[in-house]
Amino acid sequence: MSAYTPLMRVLGIDPAFAGATGYGVVETDGRHYRSLEFGAVKARRSRPAGPTADVSARLREIHAAVVRLLEQHTPDAVAVESVFSALNKRTALKLSEVRGVVLLAAAERGIPVHSYSPREVKSAVAGYGNADKGQMQQMVRVLLDMRGTAELPGSDAADALAVALCHIYSAQAQARIAVATAPRPVRTAGGNGPRPTRIQSPR
Numbered sequence: 179m180s181a182y183t184p185l186m187r188v189l190g191i192d193p194a195f196a197g198a199t200g201y202g203v204v205e206t207d208g209r210h211y212r213s214l215e216f217g218a219v220k221a222r223r224s225r226p227a228g229p230t231a232d233v234s235a236r237l238r239e240i241h242a243a244v245v246r247l248l249e250q251h252t253p254d255a256v257a258v259e260s261v262f263s264a265l266n267k268r269t270a271l272k273l274s275e276v277r278g279v280v281l282l283a284a285a286e287r288g289i290p291v292h293s294y295s296p297r298e299v300k301s302a303v304a305g306y307g308n309a310d311k312g313q314m315q316q317m318v319r320v321l322l323d324m325r326g327t328a329e330l331p332g333s334d335a336a337d338a339l340a341v342a343l344c345h346i347y348s349a350q351a352q353a354r355i356a357v358a359t360a361p362r363p364v365r366t367a368g369g370n371g372p373r374p375t376r377i378q379s380p381r
Contacts, residue, residue, distance in 0.1 A: 183352075184207055184208025184209075184353075185205075185206070185207055185208070185348055186205070186206050186208075186254050186255075186349065187203065187204070187205045187206075187214070187251060187252070187253045188203070188204050188205075188253050188254065188255050188256070188257055188342040188345050188346055189201065189202075189203050189244075189247055189248065189251065189253040189255075189256045189257070189342065190202045190203075190204065190256075190257045190258075190338040190339055190340070190341035190342025190343070190344075190345070191244070191256065191257070191259070191280050191338055191341065192259050192334055192335075192338040192341060193194075193240075193258060193259060193261075193273055193276040193277050193280065194221075194273070194276065194334065195221070195236065195269075195272040195273055195275070195276050196221055196272075197220075197221060197334070198218035198219060198220040198221065198334040199218060199219045199240050199243075199276060199334070200216075200217075200218045200331075200332075200333075200335045200336070200337050200338035200339075201215075201217060201218065201219070201243065201244070201247060201335065201336030201338045202215070202216035202217075202246065202331065202335055202336075202338040202339035202341075202342055203215045203216070203251045203253060203342065204322070204339060204342040204343055204346060206346055207221055209258050211321055211322055211323075211343065211346070212322060212323070213322045213324065213331075213339060214337055215247070215250075215251065216241065216331045216335040216336075217335055218332065218334040218335050218338075219239060219240050219243045221236060227358035228240070230341070231276065233275075237275060237276065237278075237279050238279075240276055240279050240358075241279040241283055243255075244280050244283040244284070245283045245286075248283060248284065248287055248289060249287075253289065254289075254348075255289065255290050255291070255292060255345060256280065256284045256289055256290070256291045257291075257292050257293075257294060257295060257341045257342050257344065257345035258277055258280055258281075258291060258292070258293050258294075258339050258341065259293070259294060259295070259299060259337065259338075260277075260293040260294060260295050260296075261273045261274055261277065286325070287375070290346075292345050294341060294344050294345065295349075297355045298344060299337075299340050299341050299344045300340075301345060302340075302343065302344040302347050302348070303317050303318065303321065303340045303343050304317045311333045311336070311337070314333075314336055314337060314340055315330075315331065315332075315333060315336040317340070318336045318339045318340050318343070319331075319336075321343060322339065322343075332379065344360065354378065355364070
């Protein structure tokens with residue numbers, strides 16, 4: 179996407195394994211922000227086939243949901259919350275598997291993926307790196323002007339929408355920097371632009 183094009187659509191993902199993986203699609207024209215869809219892929223109860231089958235089914239379910247969102251909304255980018263470093267190794271590994279199927283779905287369609295830490299998302303959306311889930315939900319509703327909407331996002335979907343907003347804010351900031359630091363044409367005295375180079379004819 180060009181730095182001069184404010185229109186942007188982003189799919190945000192808040193990965194989870196045991197709980198619900200939240201998702202949210204946010205679109206902006208550079209001034210206004212709106213949610214196109216949000217929800218969560220909830221974990222199903224254990225099946226008789228065993229834990230290995232449950233893991234495979236869970237990952238297939240999340241992959242299918244992401245594929246459906248990518249095909250329906252054709253986002254410019256996917257934003258995913260990174261694995262929290264304070265998690266234990268077992269939980270971090272499971273979350274990495276969920277992130278893996280999200281990255282795979284995006285890579286299959288050539289859509290770039292960007293990762294943001296929980297603190298980065300909270301700081302970008304709530305202005306406070308330690309904001310709780312209730313504060314994040316409230317800020318997401320305000321920023322997306324959802325206060326009069328009948329259906330409001332739950333905590334998982336709100337986190338995913340916040341991840342999408344975080345990427346949009348980051349991309350907009352980078353675009354402004356690119357415009358501000360772009361080289362400008364050099365003006366010469368007595369003219370409106372650089373003088374053309376004179377070609378010398380052979381004598």
